[in-house]
Amino acid sequence: MSTDSPLIIALDYPSLDAALCMADQLDPARCRVKVGKELFTRSGPAVLEALHGRGFQVFLDLKFHDIPNTVASAVQAAAEQGVWMVNVHASGGRKMMETAAKRLSDHRLATHLIAVTVLTSMGKEDLAEVGLTASPAEHVMHLAALTQQSGLNGVVCSAQEAAQIRAKCGEAFLKVTPGIRPSFAAANDQQRIMTPADAMRAGSTHLVIGRPVTQAEDPMAALAAIEAELSGV
Ligand SMILES: O=c1ccn([C@@H]2O[C@H](COP(=O)(O)O)[C@@H](O)[C@H]2O)c(=O)[nH]1
DSSP states (O other): OOOOOOEEEEOOOSSHHHHHHHHTTSOTTTOEEEEOHHHHHHHTTHHHHHHHHTTOOEEEEEEEOSOHHHHHHHHHHHHHTTOSEEEEEGGGOHHHHHHHHHHHHHTTOOOEEEEEOSOTTOOHHHHHHTTOOSOHHHHHHHHHHHHHHTTOSEEEOOGGGHHHHHHHHOSSSEEEEOOBOOTTSOOTTOOSOBOHHHHHHHTOSEEEEOHHHHTSSSHHHHHHHHHHHHHTO
16 A cells, blocks of 8 residues: 555564554554564564555665675565665665666666665764764765765655755655654654654655654554644645
8 A cells, every 4th residue: 555644654673563563553544664674683574574464565774785786686685575665875885876776677676765874863973983074964965966876766864954955856856864753752862853844844755753653652642643743734
């Protein structure tokens, strides 16, 4: 089932049962779901089958980063399992991203391929520690341009960079933004954060939301509050 909603709920759970317990409360007409490293490492492709069987479009967030042939083969494997979106790290470089994008088009696989720019948990000091002197926004813009030139469909960035990316890369280039924090939620380990409504106004095309919903005392009430906030945008 496809949906017009920008919401992608991050199913960051330690077991298939726990993830499906949340998925069974969600409506595939009102959100997509994201499977990340923890859940996929524990449950494997079975989680994709289970979520597809429930009608969800799935973003497989494994952030591949390796030599071009290895990444292209992993992206192909994900796409052949029917995921709606898969990602790589833009810092893997042009050749890696071009090879992955070409693999999808050679096999006529319609899965969206996007690249992570700078993790939303990182700030300027974190970049400096790994030898990057640019600000997060500058580095994100550099990697977003490289990602677009490499033929990918969009980027993972923080909503704080979405407006600049929209101006440089256009409306159609996807801006998938984690680090979304409604006013009622804690920042946790995220640094470059924004509220759902502000993120949409800034140009995000999709909002990735995990703990503000999944760890809420009443997850469905938290989700309803986010939807209400978005209805005013
Ligand atoms: O830069 C990034 C890339 C990916 N993520 C992932 O998004 C969710 C966010 O979860 P919250 O609980 O809402 O913080 C999580 O699965 C991350 O792995 C990200 O946060 N930042």
